[in-house]
Amino acid sequence: MNTYLGRAAVVVAASAMTVSLTACGSGEDADGRPGGSVKDDAIKVGLLLPEDQTARYENFDKPLIEKEIAKLTRGRGKVVYANAKQDATAQNTQVDAMITAKVNALIIDAVDSKAIAGAVKRAKDAGIPVIAYDRLAEGPIDAYTSFDxxxxxxxxxxxxxxxxxxxxxxxxxxxxxxxxxxxxxxxxxxxxxxxxxxxxxxxxxxxxxxxxxxxxxxxxxxxxxxxxxxxxxxxxxxxxxxxxxxxxxxxxxxxxxxxxxxxxxxxxxxxxxxxxxxxxxxxxKSYAPEAAAAAEMAYALAKGQKIDGLINQIVDSPTTKRVPSVLVPGVxxxxxxxxxxxxxxxxxxxxxxxxxxxxxxxxxxxxx
Missing domain, CATH: 3.40.50.2300 (Response regulator)
Incomplete structure (x- = not known):
């Protein structure tokens, strides 16, 4: 990695800490039920991206997250994907579909950070940890990763x-x-x-x-x-x-x-x-460390593990205080x-x- 991204390398270094994360809590077995403490690596991670007009989402974010989940789960994990195409109502429906599909963790890049709050709460009520990706979604999110x-x-x-x-x-x-x-x-x-x-x-x-x-x-x-x-x-x-x-x-x-x-x-x-x-x-903005952080937090939360060793910031949203976060610098x-x-x-x-x-x-x- 070149010198321009030296600061971002600190974030990527957190990848090595995934294996040492400590379990916290006891949830369901890996039987397709929502996350908390999935015992094996056959997890399902929902990924909701906001639009397809900006080239980054389909060309970088999606494949990078898929690759990282595959690496973390040794090929046993699955990413369930949907793109809202700038429709906040459609994205709320997509969250409900992810709940029905019993994903073990959900990564959401919100079309509308306020409008998604109710859907985030429904996911949480279903026992699904939610990571806000790239945009700080409102509602009871568990973690957040974006750029500074x-x-x-x-x-x-x-x-x-x-x-x-x-x-x-x-x-x-x-x-x-x-x-x-x-x-x-x-x-x-x-x-x-x-x-x-x-x-x-x-x-x-x-x-x-x-x-x-x-x-x-x-x-x-x-x-x-x-x-x-x-x-x-x-x-x-x-x-x-x-x-x-x-x-x-x-x-x-x-x-x-x-x-x-x-x-x-x-x-x-x-x-x-x-x-x-x-x-x-x-x-x-090097998408790799942002995508890696989201995947690592989703993997850890799906398995009921702590994410303290992954984060580098604490962020407040309008509805949730002290959200564990990873922020990546730009060049x-x-x-x-x-x-x-x-x-x-x-x-x-x-x-x-x-x-x-x-x-x-x-x-x-x-x-x-």
Missing amino acids: NEDVGRVQGKALLDALGDKARDGQIVMVNGSLTDPNAKQFKSGAHSVLDGKVNVGKEYDTVEWKPENAGASMTAALSALGKGRIAGVYSANDGMAGGIITALKAAGVSPLPPVTGQDAELAGVQRIVAGEQYMTVY AVTRNNVKSTVVDDGIFTIAAICTDRIKAACEEIGLR
Whole structure:
């Protein structure tokens, strides 16, 4: 693992502690009943992810969790999967289906952190431990793993300031935040504001329904109309998908050169835009330690074991205090460090990034 992810390695090191976890409590045998203390490794872990528009969930989170559960259970465990496709009502129904399927633990990345609370309680009432994944779900959750979301916002804000340099006060900044139903979006926004406030002029600020790129693009078009295309010095975009919609809107309005635009998630399209000079930065979040932490906590809780040795934080949700948590740091990726981050970590190959359209740009920064 490269030096950029040295801090995240501390989280991964917790994997080695799984075998030494101490049992606590006595529940049912591994007869397909909900978790608590399954005696063998034939566990069923429910995995509910929120949407399929962001590439990470289907391409990284799901297979990484499946792989980790297989490793922990020596191939005896099973992941039961469903994707809510941004429908909070559907996700509540999916929780009920997981209860009916008698999963031994449930990992939930909530579409709507508030709306899921009742379903979390139903799972808990059925004896199923619940791990909130990536977003801090409300309700009686047992554990939580995500990235240090305020720090992600600070990383984005600092990168934008770095890009603006001594022109930070020239013109207006447009802030395009994530969805109001996602508690992470609030934390990204807070972190970014903590860095940007007092150092830039925020001309317009928007929240983005369902994180959709087209909604972000519409906000950018509105900002251009309100502020004038020659007065936008930079754009804070909360993730890469929205950055794509924003950049499309800027191009359609004839903005040239493009102002620096932030992002997050290190999606392939976002990395390609960074190489091409269209997007200034993204935040690379190594999904492996986050997925490993969720799988390890699900495995331990399904078997009635303590998770004290796995956690590195205690977090309060609006409904549950002192939630055992694992928080993973993120890293800023610009044209200067694409190779030493997402390439050297095996997320993307140079061949995947450097399509014919941006081959010359790849050569320019030494991606060959």
